[in-house]
Amino acid sequence: MKNLDRRLFLKTAGAGVVMAGTGLLTGLRSPATAANRGGTVVIGVPESFSSLDPFRRIGRLDYNAVINLLDTLVHVGADAVPAPGLAESWDRVDDLTWRFRLREGVSFTDGTPVDAEAVIYGFARIKEGNFGSQFARIDEVVALGEHEIEVRTSESFPTLLVELAQQYASIVSPAAFEAAGDGFGRMPVGSGPFRIERFEPNRELVMVRNEGWWGRDAEGNALPYLDRVIWRVLPDNETAALALGTGDIDFLYTLPPAMAPLMMADPNITVSSGATFGWEYLFFDCTRPPFDNVHARRAVQFAIDRQAIVDAVSFGTSTPATGPITPSSWAYNSANPGAGLIGPGADLERARAEMEAGGLSDGFEVTIIHPTFPELSAMAQALQAQLAEIGIRVVLDGKEIGGVLDHLFSSNFTCLLIDWSGRIDEAMVFNAFFKSDGGNNFGKFADAAIDEIVDAAAAAPTIEDRAALYHEAERMIIEASPHAWISVPSELRAMRANVTGFVNVGDVRLRAWTLAKG
Amino acid sequence: MTGKGPVLPAFARSAGRRLFDLAVVMLSVATVVFVLLRVVPGDPVLILGGLDVLDREVIARARESMGLDRPVAEQYAVWLGNMLRGDLGLSLRSGIPVTELVGRALPPTLQLGAMALLIGVAISVPLGVAAARRAGSPADMGITTFAILGISTPPFVIALGLIYLFAVHLRLLPVAGYVAFADDPLGNLRTMAMPALTLGLVTAGVLVRIMRRSVIDELGEDYVRSARAKGVSETRVVYRHAARNAAIPYVTILGIEAGVLLSGAIITETIFAIPGLGRLMIDNINQRDYPVVQGAVLVVALIYVLINAGVDGLYRILDPRVRAGEGQ
Amino acid sequence: MTTELATHRPEGDRAGPAPVLEVRDLSVGVGRPGRERSVVSGVSLTIPQGGRLALVGESGSGKSMTALAVAGLLPGSFRILSGKVSLSGRAIDPGGREMSTVRGREIAMIFQDPMSALNPVMTIGWQLVEAIRAHGALDHGAARRRAVELLEEVRIADAANRLDAYPHEFSGGMRQRVMIAMALAHRPRLIIADEPTTALDVTTQLQILRLLDDLCRQEGSALMLITHDLGVVQGTCDDVLVLYGGRMMEAGPVAEVLARPRHPYTRSLLATIPPLDADVEWLTPIPGEPSAFTSVSGCPFATRCSLAEDRCHNQTPPMRIAGAPVQAACHMLESGAGQIGGQE
DSSP: OHHHHHEEEEEEHHHHOOSSSSOTTTOOOOOSOOGGGEEEEEEEEESOOOOOOOOOOHHHHHHHHHHHHBBOOOEEEEGOOEEEEEEEEEEEEEEEEEEEOOOOBOOOTTTTOOOHHHHHHHHHHHHSSSSGGGGGTTTEEEEEEEEEEEEEEEEETTTTHHHHHHHGBBBBBHHHHHHGGGGGGTSOOSSSSEEEHHHHHHHTEEEEETTTOOOOTTTTOOOOSSSEEEEEEOOOOOHHHEEEEEESSSSSSSGGGHHHHHTTTTTTEEEEEEEOOOOEEEOOOOTSSTTTHHHHHHHHHHHHHHHHHHHHHHOOSSSOOOOOOOEEEEEOOTSSGGTTTTSSSSHHHHHHHHHTOOOOOOOOOOEEEEEHHHHHHHHHHHHHHHHHHHTTEEEEEOOOOHHHHHHHHHHOEHHHHHHHEESSSSHHHHHHHHHHTOTTOOOOOOOOHHHHHHEEEEESSSSSOOOHHHHHHHHHHHOOOSEEEEEEEEEEEEEEEEEEOOOSSSSSOOOGGGEEOO | OTOOOOOHHHHHHHHHHHHHHHHHHHHHHHHHHHHHHHHSSOOHHHHHHHSSSOOOHHHHHHHTTTTTSHHHHHHHHHHHHHTTTOOOOOOOTOBBBBHHHHHHHHHHHHHHHHHHHHHHHHHHHHHHHHHHHTSSHHHHHHHHHHHHHHHHHHHHHHHHHHHHIIISSSSSSSSSSSTTTTTHHHHHHHHHHHHHHHHHHHHHHHHHHHHHHHHHHHHHHHHHHHHHHHHHHHHHHHIIIHHHHHHHHHHHHHHHHHHHHHHHHHHHHTTTOOSSSHHHHHHHHHHHHHHHHHHHHHHHHHHHHHHHHHHHHHHHHHHHHHHHHHOO | OOOOOOOOSSSGGOOOOOSSSEEEEEEESSSSSTEEEEEEEEEEEEEEEOEEEEEEOTTTTTHHHHHHHHHHOOOOOEEEEEEEETTEEEEEESTTTTHHHHHTTTEEOSSSHHHHHHTTOOHHHHHHHHHHTTSSOOOHHHHHHHHHHHHTTTOOOOOOHHTTTTGGOOOOOHHHHHHHHHHHHOSSEEEEEETTTSSHHHHHHHHHHHHHHHHHHTOOOEEEEEEEHHHTTTTTTTEEEEEEEEEEEEEEEEHHHSSSSSHHHHHHHHHHOTTTTGGGGGGGOOOSSSSSSSSSSOOOGGGGGGOOHHHHHHHHOEEEETTTEEEEHHHHTTGGGGGGSOOO
């Protein structure tokens, strides 16, 4: 029963992040066994990789190659919590000191060892790189032995582990990095599951198995299973789908929602729809009328019928977003979603009450800037219709994404519709968006109580304490409504039925080392 | 001005004139593209990572490492200076030299264009002549209908039709992709066949009509009657006289079509995943990778100039009156 | 030497060799099959070996169409509707395939505009060689030598070096010489010259005409000279056939017709030629415009004829003897048309 299998697979793939186990890799319930080890999987990607230099500002797709080529000290495990990577264990000695023990016997693919010296070199590159500011609190990194390092910070750095799991904290071969100079982005050398074989911009990226990688599946088989992964650029969605249909490629990196129903009808193709940590949401400028008035923001928040939008715009592949914490996050409050304030449907009565409370009974006019992507354009039109119900006259201003980002980054908007890919840890989300000095706080939202609780949530010692604090922070943020969250998009992937082992983590990274081809 | 200084041969003077024109064209194109790219909204650093990290410090560092923190006038001067030395700069996104990116993109586009033109000519000359000889007949109507279909069908429809036929139904060719000729000649032809046919059919549509019209016009000329009066066979009259003269207007349109092919290549290269110039331009316009777009547009401008020079050269071969006009 | 025009004489009666060209009752039409309108109607003519016939008329009279029909070179939508053409006693089908073996070899043509009659992108030599090699089996080298001889025959100086010149490098007169050279390539029995001098300046006209005349005599070729200019006819041709509106008006020896024109149209045509000593204002234009198509019935000239009566408009006058050896097609011959002078 192929159809049944596929449905089962969809379920497990979508729930990848909540699987039990100690870590994503070791806990992998593997449909891909040693029996079908080997082979090549061709993955169709919609655009070219640009640079694979992890220390540059590079694109979302580029990180998908980087994660398969370069290893990090810390991995993202099941439940999206930190898991061992190149560091097999760690201790937080005190508030300002961390110790990491490195795996022994691990080498970069150029044969040089991954030891304390190499990791210290790596930290220096990270701090020099475009993302150095993320690690500004790190004062020094010292070797305690050949395989042990100590990280000393100038102030408490509770999110150090999740930052070290990011690709911009990749550990690279010092010898190769020095030798390559500016060319490192084309031939990166690290100690990841694969090593790069060939990179032709605009055409193909070929990676082959790193035989010496330390990763193992649940049965103790060495990962990755595949000999070779070819990432082939297929810019046209239609052709890419046809190429999957004929078997020219085995895996489609991203599937437009509109094509999902057709793909699901093909018995040779498996579709995976996995929740992400991201949102599609409205950004309010909290200093500019009418949205300097919290009642205006809340009125919009309550007037949105999220379920209706999800059904109409994404063909049901995404889910309603009832707050900043997404359902796949470890911090999600499943007992009280939306803090009991917002749900999937609209609450027009409350929305009208907020309009009245804010002295806006006569309604108002507002311009929403939005990118002209098909999904977001459709969403903007739905919002326009929904907000009209409570007397808000929406003027739509669709722009090419470059123009939208200009407006956003320069805080030049009243209301702006955009998407966000999400982060693996809530600290990275809350710090960036809801703190008054947050890097992504383009709506100039400022609330001292929220600053305080967000800091506390990031620094709390246990995951339970953090979750409780984030639940409270989420309630306060929904009350203040600096955003109106609409939906949580899904990662839609399509693959040939003989490709197994795909795991969706939700962080928009394709981990090719779990894939196998039957 | 006559008789003073060394007398340059006519071709040398015309070559000098051409080089000067070329320099003017290239400089103008370079400047216009540079300015246009910076007038269009959109910041390469922001677009590159999307919303992934918009931390101001990260953005500032990225901008600095790309040299975008310096005044625009300075950026222009530096770029222009480097360009004169043949250095087109580095891609903002990838750090790869633009000359290399363009150098990689050029062969597939030139091959695609050449194959498409070849297919266009191979189809249009016999069909155009055949239609002209039997103007008004059912055969002529059939050929004219084919030509109009070729012109009016969007290339992506032809492309998808070919994919469905050759890749999905017959499984003879891969759906899309590209293999360099040097790596695998057969594989190269297998990947280029459908894209070249797509553009070739579109081109053939235009060229068939031109060939037909021109041959009909030429067949009404007096010299054709003279040739017939000499007792020359009809086939020879059509090919050696009428078609030979029709080649002059035909080559004009061929030159224009060669230019049009470059823009048609954008769609075709996208559908068939050919890593050519068209895609290099469109991708990097979307990404605001200024140096890559600037470099690619310069090369495209150069190609246009070369096509024009090629057309002029063909005129010189085809029409002795043009050769005569040059001596003066 | 008389031009045979009448159809009443049985063919077997003639003595001597068969005429070079004999055309009987030729009609040419234009338009879709079944809906043609005729542009030439009932034209008959005969040219004996070495004979010289002038076809005279205004533009639209059908003179060029008659010639092109004989050579099988009618433009696309024109067709021969009826009539018989014989070359040296052998019936031919001018529209047929075998004409390519006749054209250039037995019948050669020279056209009005030497500027456009040569292929502009091919050398003079190439075009001559093509004409030479279209018939016969000369190799390329021999053909080029023959081409030089031909150019010398038409008195082009430095012929060997001009072979690789292009038509645009030649003057109009020289190009017409080249056309004549091509026409002579196979010593054809008949040369049809369609207004060969019209596009040339007056001095060149005379030279070309004389050259044509000389070479025809020298090679023994018959000549059909098509012209609107009666002045050209005198001294060049033996016989003249006057056409109007696609129909024959008058035919006979040149000297006879020019001295005593029988047909009113011929007379008005003569009136348009200035006597050598006359002022230009003295010319009498023929009133009205000729029609491009032949009338279904009636005399085509009737609408412009000062003598026309009712029957002229209704009945087509047949060609008949109008004082031998001249024939004319006019109802008014008996009512003294022949006596009326060329001026009012």
